[in-house]
Amino acid sequence: MKTTLIACTLIATAVSVSAQFKDPRRTKPKPNIIVFLVDDMGWEDTSVPFWDRLTDKNKRFRTPNMERLAREGVKFTNAYATPVCTPSRVSMITGMNAAHHGVTNWTSPRKDVNADAPDNTLDSAPWNQNGFSPVKGIPHTVYATPLPALLKGAGYYTIHAGKAHWGAMGTPGANPYNMGFLVNIAGHAAGHPQSYLSEENYGNMPGKATAQAVPDLEEYYGTGTFLTEALTREALKALDEPVSRKQPFYLYLAHYAVHVPLQADKRYYQHYLDIGLDDAEAKYASLIEGMDASLGEVMDYLGNRKIASNTIILFMSDNGGLSLAPPRGGAPHTQNLPLRAGKGSVYEGGIREPMLVKWPGVTKEGSVASQYVMIEDFFPSILEMAGIQLYDAVQTIDGKSFVPVLQDPSVTDSLRTLVWHYPNKWIPDGGPGINYKSALRQGRWKVVYDQQQGTAELYDLVADIGEKRDLAAVYPEKTRSLLTSLSQQLQRWNAPMPVLKASGKALPWPENKR
Template sequence: MIRFIASIVLLSLASSLQATTDKPNFIIIFTDDQGYNDLGCFGSETIKTPHLDQMAREGRRLTSFYVASSVCTPSRAALLTGCYPKRIGMAKGVVFPGNNHGLHTDEVTIADMLKSAGYATACIGKWHLGHREPFLPTSQGFDTYYGIPYSNDMNHPDNSGRKGIPRRNKSWLNQEEAWRAWKTPLMQDEEIIELPVNQRTITRRYTDKAIEFITANQEKPFFLYLPHSMPHVPLFVPEDAYDPDPQNAYKAVIEHIDAETGRLLDTVRELGLSENTYIIFTSDNGPWSGTWGNYKSHAGSADPLRDGKGTTYEGGQRVPTIMWGPGRIPAGTETNEIAGTIDLLPSIASIADLPLNTRGPIDGMDISGLIHGDDQSPRNEFLFYSRGGKLDAIRQGNWKLRMTTQRKKNPDKTPSVELYNLAEDMGESENLAEQFPKRVDSMRQQMKALDDEITQNIRPRGNYNP
């Protein structure tokens, strides 16, 4: 009888282990301020990205894929929680070194969900969801963290001392001097291990750590979140990737990210993990070029989209996206169906066959079918909130309505009305609002109804009281 019971226990353990090892791995590579046009496979004629282009040939391009904000913090909060930033109290701007708030630890992140199912989890790169200890990645479902806690142009501990630091061309021409001028910290879990971080080598070191994590956890399911701190300005690359011409600064940075992504992909292939690993490559928002600021050769391109970072035009929130998973995701395919980072959490849950035990309602939809080759997305609508957290626009099918308030030009705060047919005018150049007043009214009502529900159910962000 004892032997019988022991055998049953062993069989149960073996079955549990097998179920765990059968779970797919997930890797999300999230660049910072990279434009829609900044990959060869998305139309760039100047930036060479052979590794990402190959990833696209072996996977699926999503050409109407959106982030939920045009700036860093709310965009990252949305990706990890499956919620519009407003729903979780993270819609208004970005977290600065002097701030004491962050993503509430009661929110369920992709890492929380996968860790509870036996996954190894790691965040390697830029966090920017709260740098106080209660909000760091190790409190948000990640076993380990290695990276910078906020943007690479922010100084520890209170963001002072930034005036007079060389920027753009001067910074690029004096890389060694420039990285020492920024007091951006590098963290391992909850500790600062390097101050200032050597930003010339950081992209490569992120990849080194990512490869170490994948190698160490190849026998069990893992989730790697790799949010690169580049190509956010100031731009840096190691000596062997450096081009002394400042006009080629941005190009050099993207090509370096491409090469490092190639190293990571090679590791996945060499370890025999390709057919059980999903890799998603995208950006946190559009490039820093347009009405909110033009960094010229230090910024990317959103062509043929309008505008860039900090705006709710397409160039601010539609981002280049590649999904790769040999044997699972059809090679050499693309879709122009609407989808976004808020859809990743429920989709990963579906793919991994896990329940959605979130803190409350989420806004994401299960697009696993679309990822795997379906022709239609379950998502037909998407809301656009300004960098200050105000509702600006809605997309319904091929139509996009923008209702923005120009305070300086309109003292009465009358919203300007813009209506675009993105199927015919993805550059948002022809305003059709006067031609289709009924469509404007219908979309305006739906936009308000969706936002009203979110407003009534806002959950608080986390606040740290030292």
């Protein structure tokens, strides 16, 4: 494989830090760390309930390995990402909130191409449309120190497998090697696969390949191996190198599943047809079960190699479940009920995620944490898990370590604020909470701000998880207070705002709404 050949040239670098495998200040070796990231997976797209009850949607899916991970670790019922993929991935690798790093929308694989849909009255916000860059001075990017580089510098063998989607082609952010990964398997600038099917060479058909064709997996062409399975096999092969040398590793296994195109994983597809799902939903469910099978293979590998007791697994999705229909089956924006809306929205359906963490010796088996956390929290949390206390990062970290929550799931902080900012137009026709929206959560309260209309909504998420009852008129002081906090934070970060075509001026901050 091309990736294996490139990785071999980098082994000398990994060996040079072998003396750091054991930190003299620690009583045992550094833990291995696996981030298992799923694309477009909704909060409810699993047989594991992330609410206080099992829903009918939970009963639809078969995810026995997520159930296994939940039994062995801690389940987060209030975990959040951003409405779309690239902002979440940049937040995870930099520790910055999306409003701060300015990569507020998904990035086109093509350099200098704005992915925003056109609008009659607004010009695009000046967002970082080329994504993240570990190199300073690249136009329309955010420059920051990437998490994998810090881990590699501390002696970790770093492996990337699957979807990258941090930066556009022709920029440093497109290449996982520039992030500090020693191995890259199938990661590039694109945000979804052209095809999951080996029969279609994962998109690499002569004369038909696009920027979304998945690189590097030539040995699987025509073998009947679904993309999710091929990525898992290659990731586990790559682990053999550090495991054999007893070197701590960081595996970032970022599946392309369950992003469109919805294609059937034939290992599981027929079951979902048999239980009455339509074709689109059966394909979607088969993608979910194939992803779960991958998680099981990873966990089995750890057990077979006798390293499970010193390996941390973090499971997360990058945004809420897709609720556009088509390509999903059913009525639009119903796929994540009781959560409102889906991918692209600042309502709960677009941002609330399934999150599981297992840290042997730290997390209590079968525990549940209700403290709300955000995807930028992964950056400081993983560094703390790795015992990296002093590090040089050029950016200011917005994330907060959730290690205290792993140690004691009853820990709560109702004063913390989480911010979402989407000054972009994702789809022409919009939808609930989609296009030009911001939001802030503090404790049980969440304010949603419409940038274009200058209006606000208030929800009590504890009493109303479906965001059905707008309480802004009932609690005007609470609404104003949260809007002020949102506005002040956006201004501190110099967050991008859409621009009125008529005047050439940016839309006002929430507290200065028209």
